[in-house]
Amino acid sequence: MPRFGRRLLAAGLILDTAELVCCGLPLVSWMGASPWDSLWLRVALPLTLAVWAAAALRMSSLVRPVLEVVAEVREGGKPKPAETEVARLGLARAPREVAVIHLLAWVLVASALPVHAVLGRERDPLSAAALIQLVLVTSAGLAAIRTLALEIILAPTRAILMPNLQGIRVFADRYRGALLAVGVALLGLWQTALAFFASTLGKATGELLTSGMYALWPVLIVGGYLWWRLALARTAPIEEYFDAALRTKGGKGPGRDDPKAVDAFVAAQRTPYALGVVQAVTFVAAGVAAVVHLGSGGRIGLAMAGRLLLIVLLVSLLATLYQTLLAQQVLRPLIRHLGSRHALPLDQVRAPLGLRTKLGGSLAAVLVAACAFVWLFVHAHAMWGRASLAVAMAAIFGVVMLLVRDVVSPLRALEERSGEMAKGQLARPVPPWGEADEIGRLAVMFEEMRRSLRDRLRSTESINVDLEREVRRRTEALEQRNAELHEALEKLRRAQDNLVRSEKLASMGRLVAGIAHEINNPVNAVINSLGPLDDLVKKIAAGEGDAPATLAKEAEEILAVVQRGASRTKAIVQALHGYARGDDSVQREVNLARSVDDTLGLLQHRLRNVKVAKDVEPGVRIMGFPGQIDQVLMNLLTNAAQAIGEKGGTISLAARNQDDRVLLTIADDGAGIPQDVLPRIFDPFFTTKDVGEGSGLGLSIVHGIIERHGGHIDVDSHPGQGTKFSISFPLPPVGGGARNPPTA
Numbered sequence: 001m002p003r004f005g006r007r008l009l010a011a012g013l014i015l016d017t018a019e020l021v022c023c024g025l026p027l028v029s030w031m032g033a034s035p036w037d038s039l040w041l042r043v044a045l046p047l048t049l050a051v052w053a054a055a056a057l058r059m060s061s062l063v064r065p066v067l068e069v070v071a072e073v074r075e076g077g078k079p080k081p082a083e084t085e086v087a088r089l090g091l092a093r094a095p096r097e098v099a100v101i102h103l104l105a106w107v108l109v110a111s112a113l114p115v116h117a118v119l120g121r122e123r124d125p126l127s128a129a130a131l132i133q134l135v136l137v138t139s140a141g142l143a144a145i146r147t148l149a150l151e152i153i154l155a156p157t158r159a160i161l162m163p164n165l166q167g168i169r170v171f172a173d174r175y176r177g178a179l180l181a182v183g184v185a186l187l188g189l190w191q192t193a194l195a196f197f198a199s200t201l202g203k204a205t206g207e208l209l210t211s212g213m214y215a216l217w218p219v220l221i222v223g224g225y226l227w228w229r230l231a232l233a234r235t236a237p238i239e240e241y242f243d244a245a246l247r248t249k250g251g252k253g254p255g256r257d258d259p260k261a262v263d264a265f266v267a268a269q270r271t272p273y274a275l276g277v278v279q280a281v282t283f284v285a286a287g288v289a290a291v292v293h294l295g296s297g298g299r300i301g302l303a304m305a306g307r308l309l310l311i312v313l314l315v316s317l318l319a320t321l322y323q324t325l326l327a328q329q330v331l332r333p334l335i336r337h338l339g340s341r342h343a344l345p346l347d348q349v350r351a352p353l354g355l356r357t358k359l360g361g362s363l364a365a366v367l368v369a370a371c372a373f374v375w376l377f378v379h380a381h382a383m384w385g386r387a388s389l390a391v392a393m394a395a396i397f398g399v400v401m402l403l404v405r406d407v408v409s410p411l412r413a414l415e416e417r418s419g420e421m422a423k424g425q426l427a428r429p430v431p432p433w434g435e436a437d438e439i440g441r442l443a444v445m446f447e448e449m450r451r452s453l454r455d456r457l458r459s460t461e462s463i464n465v466d467l468e469r470e471v472r473r474r475t476e477a478l479e480q481r482n483a484e485l486h487e488a489l490e491k492l493r494r495a496q497d498n499l500v501r502s503e504k505l506a507s508m509g510r511l512v513a514g515i516a517h518e519i520n521n522p523v524n525a526v527i528n529s530l531g532p533l534d535d536l537v538k539k540i541a542a543g544e545g546d547a548p549a550t551l552a553k554e555a556e557e558i559l560a561v562v563q564r565g566a567s568r569t570k571a572i573v574q575a576l577h578g579y580a581r582g583d584d585s586v587q588r589e590v591n592l593a594r595s596v597d598d599t600l601g602l603l604q605h606r607l608r609n610v611k612v613a614k615d616v617e618p619g620v621r622i623m624g625f626p627g628q629i630d631q632v633l634m635n636l637l638t639n640a641a642q643a644i645g646e647k648g649g650t651i652s653l654a655a656r657n658q659d660d661r662v663l664l665t666i667a668d669d670g671a672g673i674p675q676d677v678l679p680r681i682f683d684p685f686f687t688t689k690d691v692g693e694g695s696g697l698g699l700s701i702v703h704g705i706i707e708r709h710g711g712h713i714d715v716d717s718h719p720g721q722g723t724k725f726s727i728s729f730p731l732p733p734v735g736g737g738a739r740n741p742p743t744a
């Protein structure tokens with residue numbers, strides 16, 4: 001059987017016993033000398049037991065589906081909706097139905113027996129009516145306690161059966177009923193306690209049990225009515241809040257700062273005190289009425305009346321303390337809900353009583369009550385006296401325990417939550433435990449602190465998230481821009497390659513025009529030599545003319561001219577072939593001396609009136625594309641030749657290894673470059689030459705090629721004194737080709 005099953009059983013047994021003691025005993029004692037062979041034993045008791053059995057059966061039939069569904073859910077199963085519905089109904093009905101069955105049983109017994117006695121003229125109707133009233137109120141109080149107890153025991157199963165149901169919704173449906181149940185329960189207990197304590201003082205006072213009781217009625221009825229009206233009026237702001245929060249459909253409900261929430265909080269805080277006050281007044285008035293009734297009938301003396309009045313006051317005091325503390329307990333879920341959902345301005349929700357007044361007052365009342373009870377019952381007759389004292393002390397102890405709990409529990413909750421907050425867990429609210437006394441206000445401020453901390457943290461986090469998003473966005477934009485730049489660079493490279501190629505073609509065109517002229521001379525020499533050679537051969541064959549030896553010598557001379565012309569042509573064609581070759585796709589070792597020789601060979605026609613001073617170390621090599629290196633030399637030498645012009649001059653060409661670089665210098669003593677032109681000579685399409693002479697691309701291409709080879713170009717020029725271009729290349733890597741021999 002699950003835990004709450006055992007609890008249900010225990011609560012049932014305790015309450016059944018209490019009913020027998022509180023309702024059965026007065027009935028039996030009222031009925032007189034030999035109750036055991038009376039109607040009580042023969043009819044009433046079996047009847048009561050039969051009704052109890054029926055109640056127990058009803059209880060088990062209502063609660064069994066609940067137990068089954070809960071067990072199924074705990075084992076991880078998923079109960080059918082129909083089963084859950086049955087269980088839910090059982091849960092809602094069980095506490096009330098069982099309590100009502102018990103109440104009905106006592107109504108039946110408590111009315112039937114006295115009526116039977118009156119009809120048999122054994123008792124007077126007035127005392128019978130008083131007895132009926134006593135038993136009815138007591139059994140109603142016990143029924144209310146039974147309802148509350150069953151509700152409390154079954155409450156945990158509600159969360160299992162209906163996980164989606166908000167606790168505050170359940171509360172809204174039940175809290176007024178619960179307040180009423182607490183009121184009725186205390187009424188029953190008050191009356192029982194009063195009757196019990198009075199009866200222990202002596203036979204005469206025992207009559208308070210019976211004949212004194214009907215004097216209570218009018219006061220109790222009026223007081224009860226006022227009490228209920230007050231409960232309705234005082235809880236009206238709470239109802240308004242619930243109307244706004246739960247009962248209006250579609251709306252968002254009251255906001256965090258809604259004044260309705262503050263009103264509801266204040267009402268929840270004040271209602272227990274207001275109800276306690278009305279109850280205290282009612283109880284004291286009713287008790288006084290009963291005592292006055294007894295006293296005026298002359299049945300008790302003044303001293304005894306005084307004692308009875310003291311008992312009335314003490315029992316009413318305890319009942320009021322309980323009423324207040326229990327009503328606070330009933331309203332606690334609302335207070336906690338409001339505290340965790342809404343902003344509560346401390347000056348508006350301040351509790352009506354401070355902690356000092358509350359604790360001091362309650363403890364003083366409890367102390368006084370304890371002393372008074374001791375004084376009252378130490379002299380009462382022995383057995384009953386001790387029992388009464390024990391009951392009174394138990395009741396006082398209960399009050400003390402509730403008070404202690406009200407102080408300790410909120411402090412514990414705060415302690416636990418501050419521990420959580422210290423670990424950075426700020427999600428769970430810190431609701432006040434009860435009213436906004438010193439501890440409650442501390443909790444409210446604590447909750448404010450938690451909220452602002454959490455909000456701060458959230459805003460920092462959101463700033464971080466925004467920053468991260470921004471950084472990501474910028475990075476993406478940069479990456480995209482980078483890709484675009486990359487693409488543009490690629491296009492530029494291709495365009496540059498095309499330019500290099502087209503400039504090469506153009507310069508080749510110019511070259512070919514010059515070279516055609518250059519080849520013309522040797523070829524002419526060869527052709528012009530062929531006629532005389534032919535004549536000589538014929539003469540030798542015919543044996544005419546000079547001596548053959550002389551003729552042969554002549555022929556040799558002509559052949560030498562032919563040979564020179566042919567080799568010059570061959571050299572020119574070879575150089576041209578080298579210059580025109582396509583570029584390799586991979587770099588390879590370039591012999592600078594060879595490139596210089598080839599280029600000079602090609603440019604011979606341009607360098608006719610130029611002296612070339614060549615100082616190239618034979619083994620100087622660099623890594624690169626030979627065609628492009630040739631183009632560099634071609635462009636620089638062409639510019640130098642153009643700068644020297646017709647008047648003639650010198651071009652000095654040197655190449656050597658220096659430190660870890662290869663240094664190539666080409667200097668001329670031509671016109672030089674004016675200072676204002678100097679910064680622009682590497683710009684593409686910048687030229688100072690006439691159309692047909694220069695494209696303005698030569699130096700820009702030279703610059704591009706040298707950069708691509710990891711090299712560097714410098715120019716030093718003075719107008720009228722000449723120009724010197726200095727180029728440095730990196731040495732070829734070790735193992736990537738023959739390393740240049742070191743030079744002194």
Ligand code: ADP
Pocket residue numbers: 635639640643668670671672673677681682686687688689693694695696697698699700723
């Ligand atoms: P181009 O030779 O087709 O004009 P370049 O880019 O080769 O184009 O040269 C740009 C300009 O730099 C030339 O027009 C010329 O004014 C100047 N320049 C280049 N080399 C020399 C030099 N050795 N002496 C004097 N001026 C030069």
